[in-house]
Amino acid sequence: MTSRARRRATPREVATRVLAWYAEHARPLPWRDGATPYEVLVSEVMLQQTQVATVLRYFRRFLDRFPDVRSLAEASDDELLGLWAGLGYYRRALNLRAAAQAIVRHFNGTIPRDLAALRALPGLGDYTARAVLLFAFDLPEVPIDANLERVLARLLGEDRPIKSREARARLEGFVRELFRFGPPQTLVHALMDHGALICTARSPRCDACSLRPLCAAAREGRVHELPVKNGRTQVQHEHEWRTVLLDKAGRTLIWRRQQHRRWGGLWEFLRVDARDNGPDSGGAEDAVVAALQEKGLCARFLLAGKPIRYQVTRFRITAVPWLGKWISGHPIGLPDDEHTEAAWVEVATINRWPMSTPQRRIANWLGRVLPTIEATSP
Ligand code: SF4
Numbered sequence: 001m002t003s004r005a006r007r008r009a010t011p012r013e014v015a016t017r018v019l020a021w022y023a024e025h026a027r028p029l030p031w032r033d034g035a036t037p038y039e040v041l042v043s044e045v046m047l048q049q050t051q052v053a054t055v056l057r058y059f060r061r062f063l064d065r066f067p068d069v070r071s072l073a074e075a076s077d078d079e080l081l082g083l084w085a086g087l088g089y090y091r092r093a094l095n096l097r098a099a100a101q102a103i104v105r106h107f108n109g110t111i112p113r114d115l116a117a118l119r120a121l122p123g124l125g126d127y128t129a130r131a132v133l134l135f136a137f138d139l140p141e142v143p144i145d146a147n148l149e150r151v152l153a154r155l156l157g158e159d160r161p162i163k164s165r166e167a168r169a170r171l172e173g174f175v176r177e178l179f180r181f182g183p184p185q186t187l188v189h190a191l192m193d194h195g196a197l198i199c200t201a202r203s204p205r206c207d208a209c210s211l212r213p214l215c216a217a218a219r220e221g222r223v224h225e226l227p228v229k230n231g232r233t234q235v236q237h238e239h240e241w242r243t244v245l246l247d248k249a250g251r252t253l254i255w256r257r258q259q260h261r262r263w264g265g266l267w268e269f270l271r272v273d274a275r276d277n278g279p280d281s282g283g284a285e286d287a288v289v290a291a292l293q294e295k296g297l298c299a300r301f302l303l304a305g306k307p308i309r310y311q312v313t314r315f316r317i318t319a320v321p322w323l324g325k326w327i328s329g330h331p332i333g334l335p336d337d338e339h340t341e342a343a344w345v346e347v348a349t350i351n352r353w354p355m356s357t358p359q360r361r362i363a364n365w366l367g368r369v370l371p372t373i374e375a376t377s378p
Pocket residue numbers: 151154155198199200204205206207209210211212215216217218223
């Protein structure tokens with residue numbers, strides 16, 4: 001009992017060890033030391049559901065175009081979504097602009113240093129608001145991300161579901177204790193980096209870990225059991241066709257998504273549900289032609305592309321591009337629940353239209369097959 005108590009993770013010892021490790025191994029991220037509150041805000045929104053390595057490819061380019069709150073508040077849909085294309089979860093971009101507009105309107109362009117005011121901004125949940133207060137203003141808030149959850153659950157041997165109120169209260173209380181022994185901002189960055197580089201989800205490097213002598217999970221052989229999730233989300237499989245129409249002038253028809261929908265404001269090829277007739281079935285042509293007729297369009301099937309697979313939240317989607325020759329008609333019933341408008345665009349210029357990554361892959365496929373279609377067309 002005595003030796004066990006001695007090896008428990010005390011806040012002082014954890015802070016000392018993790019700060020020493022961080023002094024040598026900190027990741028040089030552009031939204032850390034010396035970043036403005038605006039840069040911190042942009043980075044935190046980009047980092048929601050997105051890997052650091054991905055955000056690094058977008059962060060500077062975004063700031064070059066929108067260097068401050070006011071320029072972002074005035075951004076057009078197309079430019080904003082164009083710069084965000086590929087980062088995913090596009091609603092974040094629209095919310096970030098709405099937050100910038102609210103900051104201009106209510107706070108004269110200055111990001112507020114207040115939890116309630118930050119949480120009231122579009123797209124800022126509890127975690128992001130706390131992260132902004134800590135990283136932008138050095139206020140002792142506790143943002144607990146997946147890295148902190150993992151490191152602390154293992155270190156403390158916390159085996160209640162990690163999202164439960166009890167587990168979170170324990171983790172937050174422990175971090176607040178740590179704050180007595182080092183700068184809050186540096187401590188949280190250190191724990192985040194430790195979770196990203198050493199105490200990783202799949203391959204924790206316990207042998208190289210300076211916290212190992214204090215770690216309950218390593219001591220008890222439970223590293224891979226912690227943290228305890230609340231239960232796995234069931235993955236759902238979906239099949240769809242994406243209708244790629246070509247007119248006589250070599251243009252293709254794309255549709256703009258409603259703002260309140262996933263990928264709001266972006267352009268796409270019209271989706272036809274393939275739940276009843278999987279993309280490989282012979283029912284594809286009839287189902288797609290009928291769906292197009294409902295939209296006021298008459299078309300003839302030319303060829304199908306290879307399936308494109310992608311995942312969005314819990315949906316694993318298989319999309320098959322259905323290439324057809326436009327015969328007659330124009331989109332009717334717009335705007336509807338899904339789309340605001342449709343546009344015929346030159347295939348050669350399609351990359352200028354903001355699209356999600358899966359739709360961009362279909363557009364690229366179209367660019368590749370178009371010369372063969374043109375060569376064989378009567
Ligand atoms: S000893 Fe292993 S499980 Fe414990 S904190 Fe270090 S890397 Fe994580």
